[in-house]
Amino acid sequence: AQSVTQLGSHVSVSEGALVLLRCNYSSSVPPYLFWYVQYPNQGLQLLLKYTTGATLVKGINGFEAEFKKSETSFHLTKPSAHMSDAAEYFCAVSEREYGNKLVFGAGTILRVKS
Amino acid sequence: EAGVAQSPRYKIIEKRQSVAFWCNPISGHATLYWYQQILGQGPKLLIQFQNNGVVDDSQLPKDRFSAERLKGVDSTLKIQPAKLEDSAVYLCASSAGGHSYEQYFGPGTRLTVT
Numbered sequence: 001a002q003s004v005t006q007l008g009s010h011v012s013v014s015e016g017a018l019v020l021l022r023c024n025y026s027s028s029v030p031p032y033l034f035w036y037v038q039y040p041n042q043g044l045q046l047l048l049k050y051t052t053g054a055t056l057v058k059g060i061n062g063f064e065a066e067f068k069k070s071e072t073s074f075h076l077t078k079p080s081a082h083m084s085d086a087a088e089y090f091c092a093v094s095e096r097e098y099g100n101k102l103v104f105g106a107g108t109i110l111r112v113k114s
Numbered sequence: 115e116a117g118v119a120q121s122p123r124y125k126i127i128e129k130r131q132s133v134a135f136w137c138n139p140i141s142g143h144a145t146l147y148w149y150q151q152i153l154g155q156g157p158k159l160l161i162q163f164q165n166n167g168v169v170d171d172s173q174l175p176k177d178r179f180s181a182e183r184l185k186g187v188d189s190t191l192k193i194q195p196a197k198l199e200d201s202a203v204y205l206c207a208s209s210a211g212g213h214s215y216e217q218y219f220g221p222g223t224r225l226t227v228t
Contacts, residue, residue, distance in 0.1 A: 004156075032215050043118070043205060043219035044157070051215060090156050100145070100215050101170055104156030 002027050002093050004105035012111040019063075019078040021108050023091035026072065033074040034092040034102065035065055044090065050074065061085070086112045116140065118220035120206050126226045132194035135223045139187070139208030145169075146183055147217060148191050149205040157205055163189065164211065193225075201227045 007022040025031055032051045036044040048059025055067040061084075065076045074091060088109045092102040119138040127133050139146050144165050149157035160179065162169040165186040174181070178197070183189040193200055203224050207217040 041221070043221045045219070046216055049216065092156075094215060100209065101159050101162060102217060104158070106154070106156050
């Protein structure tokens with residue numbers, strides 16, 4: 001069965017500092033991995049995805065993530081945090097055999113301090 | 115391109131009452147998903163439709179929840195009777211299906227059961 005663990009329900013960084021949000025997954029087959037962002041009272045917006053190919057994936061708003069099979073990880077990073085990055089971030093895994101159903105982690109709330 | 119539309123955005127009902135949510139997916143998207151997002155948790159899939167057929171409803175509490183997607187376009191999700199623990203945001207998402215793994219989310223309906 002698929003599962004996702006996001007380490008840290010809350011992360012606080014200073015504006016301009018590195019953002020690192022951690023995600024570990026469990027999957028019985030090569031997974032497809034996603035990061036979504038959710039702003040207050042809004043739906044989820046896709047930041048980036050990994051399906052096949054290059055393991056370093058670049059997304060919108062300067063975010064990127066690296067798929068590390070040996071570590072079963074898909075951590076999200078951004079070199080320099082901006083106030084507008086404050087939101088909740090969700091890591092998700094899907095398997096084609098299960099109709100591309102997404103299984104989400106519990107989410108990490110990112111706070112950016114000025 | 116218009117996004118996924120949901121209504122109502124907010125709903126407050128008393129326990130044991132019934133409620134219905136509506137979703138209009140992105141035009142041409144064959145696959146439609148309903149997720150339940152309880153406060154502090156990641157979204158959890160309730161039901162997945164491929165056109166007007168159900169692909170996965172394994173986590174839908176069928177004694178009180180029902181969903182339909184007539185004509186393979188719009189969808190409604192109904193709860194009858196509602197319980198306190200049904201308080202959550204109900205998210206609708208759609209995808210083109212096939213090898214397209216990206217799901218596009220609507221803004222959600224926030225349900226409060228008192």
